[in-house]
Amino acid sequence: MRLPLPSPSLRSQLLLIAVGGFVVGHMLNMILASGLRHMHGGNHLLTPVSVLIFVALLAAVAWLSARVTRPLQRLTESADKFSGMEPLQPLEPEGPPDMRRAIEAFNGLSRRISDLLDEKDQMLGALGHDLRTPLASMKIRAASMRPVDERAALFSTVDGMERMIEDILTLARTGRSAEPLARVDVRALVSGVVDEFRAQGAAVEQEPGEAIVWPLRPELLGRALGNLIDNAVRYAGGARLGVAVEGKTLLIRVKDDGPGLPADQLEHVLRPFARLDQSRNRGTGGAGLGLAIAVSIARLHGGTVELENRAEGGLSATLRLTEGLPG
Structure with missing residues (x-):
């Protein structure tokens, strides 16, 4: 049975790359120092070289981390805030090319979702009006029906349909309430x-x-x-x-x-x-x-x-x- 392992964050992955690069660089440094000892004698640990490699890798990782994670964090926050009630403000594309394309795709997606929700609201408004009109006409026609018990049954059915329509419209519009x-x-x-x-x-x-x-x-x-x-x-x-x-x-x-x-x-x-x-x-x-x-x-x-x-x-x-x- 395999236990699921947590996925490391992007920062953790970059830090692992830096540590791995430092280890590899230090091993190469030790191999080079060992060769120099055999050739010339004495100790040549080249410790400053290891330090420089580590500092360079750490600086590169910090720059790359900021360049990638900052727009990714903004994208995540914008997605979390999206409730459908209001269109999202477009994000400014930034970061590496892949991240810019992801932000542009997200802007397009949020815009299309908002357009669809607006279209849904317009359709529901028209649908509600079109359904209420024939129901009101049925009530007028039923007012002169005989016998009385059949007229009352029809009124009850029409009232039930009106309440059902109101419930459906309320459910569909709740997420875009203007209150x-x-x-x-x-x-x-x-x-x-x-x-x-x-x-x-x-x-x-x-x-x-x-x-x-x-x-x-x-x-x-x-x-x-x-x-x-x-x-x-x-x-x-x-x-x-x-x-x-x-x-x-x-x-x-x-x-x-x-x-x-x-x-x-x-x-x-x-x-x-x-x-x-x-x-x-x-x-x-x-x-x-x-x-x-x-x-x-x-x-x-x-x-x-x-x-x-x-x-x-x-x-x-x-x-x-x-x-x-x-x-």
Whole structure:
């Protein structure tokens, strides 16, 4: 069994080259000194030659390292910052020819990705408009339908389609939201969402605690929380919310006392259109986009959504948001 070995960094490789060159140079120096001893007698260690070889190699490695690693570091930082919300500023090509070509290729790639995302947003806007128009026409036509129970069923179907379209558009546009960051009292934000559910008769509670101010996109985060709470109310009959801070991470937990989920489904249900109930009836769970939207909003905040079965029973959904936000 072969154990995977860590790949050395570029600087380490260059340093190894310098050390290897010094060793080879020193061996040649010793061979030359040995030959001179046999020819002329005495000691000719030529130590200054070894030192000069080492210094020259070290200087060459330092120059080459700076020439290669500085643009490589800028390229890596630029790639890490790319969130898709805004186009990247082109990097100035520098360094060796291969590095310049890599930077130019990266600039072209980021430009093409931004163009594709802009095209996607325009297409979604047109698609949403084109779909809503015939649905509105269907509602007008259905208003005069008889009997009444068939008319109500058609209205319910149209409403479900409208909500599904809205969910799909929200999921697709979340990563390019124009909502700015704001420092928000998280407990007050959670309290507002909880009050909306309680006004509808849902059994939703919030655990007490001190105020926590955090940089967020409040409208989007409220949507994510609403989806998590709605999921708990739908399948478990209620929810309890808690807010805490661990280091530089904000934790918002939505806990319920329901049946929980099979362990092999905890990650599956976070994917778009994934549902344990395979039907598409809005009354039994909708299109399976609520958790996926929450995941996308959490990712926009540099965070995640984690599901786990509680030891005492029920499910815990945790919004885990880091303090250093992307984009």
